[in-house]
Amino acid sequence: MTAILQNKENGVLTLTFNRVDKKNALTSDMYAALAEALSLAAATDDVRVVLLQGHETVFSAGNDIEDFLQQPPATPDSAVSRFLRGIAVFPKPLLASVCGPAVGVGTTMLLHCDLVYAGDNAAFSMPFVNLGLCPEAGSSLLAVQLMGYQRASEALLMGEPFMVETALELGLISRVLPPAEVNAYAQSQAQKMARKPLSSLMETKRLMKSARTPSVLSQMDEEAVVFGRLLKEPAAVEAFSAFKEKRKPVFH
Numbered sequence: 001m002t003a004i005l006q007n008k009e010n011g012v013l014t015l016t017f018n019r020v021d022k023k024n025a026l027t028s029d030m031y032a033a034l035a036e037a038l039s040l041a042a043a044t045d046d047v048r049v050v051l052l053q054g055h056e057t058v059f060s061a062g063n064d065i066e067d068f069l070q071q072p073p074a075t076p077d078s079a080v081s082r083f084l085r086g087i088a089v090f091p092k093p094l095l096a097s098v099c100g101p102a103v104g105v106g107t108t109m110l111l112h113c114d115l116v117y118a119g120d121n122a123a124f125s126m127p128f129v130n131l132g133l134c135p136e137a138g139s140s141l142l143a144v145q146l147m148g149y150q151r152a153s154e155a156l157l158m159g160e161p162f163m164v165e166t167a168l169e170l171g172l173i174s175r176v177l178p179p180a181e182v183n184a185y186a187q188s189q190a191q192k193m194a195r196k197p198l199s200s201l202m203e204t205k206r207l208m209k210s211a212r213t214p215s216v217l218s219q220m221d222e223e224a225v226v227f228g229r230l231l232k233e234p235a236a237v238e239a240f241s242a243f244k245e246k247r248k249p250v251f252h
Contacts, residue, residue: 001018001019001159001188001207002018002117003017003018003019003027003029004016004017004018004030004033004034005018005068006035006037006178007025008047009020009191010048010099010191011046011047011049011191011194011195012047012049012050012187012190012191012194012195013037013041013047013049013050013051014050014051014187014190015034015037015050015051015052015053015061016053016054017052017053017054017055017059017060018110020054020055020058021188022055022061022064022135022164023058023060023146024054024055024058024059024060024103024106025060025061025063025064025065025067026062026063026064026076027067028062028067028068028078028079028080029079031078031079031080031082031090032079032082032083032241035079035082035083035084035086035119036204037050037090038050038083038086038087038090039086041090041092041094042086042090042091042156043121046192047092048092048093048194048198048201049092049093049094049095049188049190049191049193049194049201050090050093050094050095051095051096051097051186051187052064052091052094052096052097052109052113053096053097053098053183053186054097054098054099054200055099055100055101056100056119056144056179056182056183057099057100057103057121057179058099059096059098059099059100059101059106059122059206060101060105060106061103061104061106062103062104062105062106062110062201063104065153065240065243065244069240070170070189072225072228072231073086073227073228075234076221076224077114081224082135084105084109084136084138084220084245085217085220087109087112087113087136087137088112088138088213088216088217088220089184089213090112091202091204091205092111092112092150092201093114093115093193093201094112094114095113095114095115095116095117095186095189096113096115096116096117097116097117097118097183097186097188097191098110098112098116098117098118098119098122098173098178098181099118099119099121099122099181100113100121100122100123100142100179101117101123101125101161101181102122102123102124102125103123103125103127104125104126104127104128104198105136105137105170107125107126107139107172108126108135108136108137108138108142108143109137109141110124110172111137111139111142111143111146111172112137112138112142113200113212114170114205115174115189116173116174116185117162117175117177117182117185117189118164118167118168118173118174118175118177119171119176119177119178119179119181119182120164120176120177120178120179120183120233121164121179122164122167122176123161123162123164123222124162124164124165124167125159125160125161125162126139126143126156126159126161127159127160128156128157128159129156129157129158129159130159131236131239131240131243131251132230132233132235132236132237132238132239132251133231133236134223134226134227134230134235135156135223135228136220136223136224136227137220137223138216138217138220138223139156139223140156140219141215141216141219142216143155143156144216145212146170146172147172151170152236163249164176168175188237209235225250235251238250238251239251
């Protein structure tokens with residue numbers, strides 16, 4: 001089974017997380033496929049818009065824990081790092097269609113998207129602290145910019161889910177629809193955007209993001225260093241052990 005499906009039609013490249021039996025948890029191979037697809041899309045004239053989507057019941061449960069522990073993103077050229085930097089600097093319109101849980105990177109990747117459409121069953125969470133880790137994907141900067149410090153603190157320090165109504169209020173998502181309609185609606189919006197002048201789309205996106213892009217990349221680098229250090233410390237070891245043993249972690 002191909003875990004990342006790719007479909008190109010009328011200038012829109014649709015990348016679908018296709019691991020529903022594992023709640024679309026992302027593996028290193030999936031990150032590598034996404035990073036490669038984004039790199040090619042950025043350089044390919046007949047791709048004008050990219051759409052990320054999951055299933056109407058789940059967007060992504062975040063990292064596949066077993067795969068993550070076997071292949072931690074320890075270097076700047078890891079598949080995870082290449083994907084995260086890829087979405088941060090992707091020059092063309094990047095859309096997302098989100099239904100069901102969007103956990104960890106399932107939420108933080110949305111901070112880099114230009115438009116996000118969500119089902120009314122969507123739930124977002126960034127539970128890094130609960131795993132003894134720190135935010136990634138530049139979210140320690142982007143969440144504060146989007147939500148304000150207090151709301152970002154609640155999301156990142158508590159690590160608890162927030163529902164689609166809150167995500168809409170905060171500006172994380174663009175519109176809420178019934179789950180069965182979200183992917184089709186996002187696709188229609190992507191197709192509509194793909195009919196617009198590509199140079200205008202790209203320059204408009206560049207102008208909107210150019211002031212913050214260097215800060216985002218710098219923050220991602222710092223997050224990666226801290227993330228790698230915390231991953232080896234007792235809190236994270238206990239959190240992942242508890243996850244595998246299906247018990248509550250005990251932090252001292």
